Amino acid sequence: MGITLEQAQAAVNAAKEKAQELDLKMNIALVDPGANLTAFARMDGAWLGSIDIAVKKARTARFFDMPTGDLGQASQPGGSLYNIEHSNGGLITFPGGIPIKDGNGEIIGAIGVSGSTVENDHTVAEAGMNAVK
Template sequence: METTQLQASRAINQAVEKATQLDVNANISVLDSFGHLKSFLRMDNAYLGSIDVSMGKAKTAMLFRMNSEAVGEFLNPENKTYGLVNTSGGLVGFKGGMPIKSQGNIVGYIGVSGGSPEQDFEIAAAGSNI
């Protein structure tokens, strides 16, 4: 399913609203259902270093169709999956990336970086249900 501009805008706007409530300056990436960048916003004063992290979280969620922290469980050293983190151009296995759903269907992926992992999760979650 193709991700529409309206869906991407809705996800970004909902995420920005939550980031503002949490007083977090975040980078927010939205990928379409095929993994291509559909929309991006760097809030004022958001860290430049978090741009790639937000995109990596969204990409990780897209590649496995699950939250980035769930992928992170596979990346734990005790699972003996050495090198997996370096596949597909790099995986980001901590909170802040997840599928965007509309009426129960995945329509895209969101990645957020700029706050703590918990804050990034809350911001992404706010933009994940449109």
């Protein structure tokens, strides 16, 4: 089973709270196991350009079932996945996208966050992911 709307909204709310705690304006996207958008929030004043990035981070995390930052490490010049970001209609290979698992360890969706540094994006995404566990 995939992430429910209730779980996705809980993740959005937790991510939004973490962003507010850090005084950040973020775009937060949740996708289901098929990488379809399930929930989205754009905090007031968040960058318009980060909407697409947040969605692509969530989709990338689900497509490859790993945090986007991990995929980014493998896609550096000379790496085995160099240029992978050009596949699948465009991927994001820097931190801020994380798969979400259920209590049995099955991936039920993913979260993507964009609007600050990649370190902050990842921190806010983790808060959202942890709200679903």
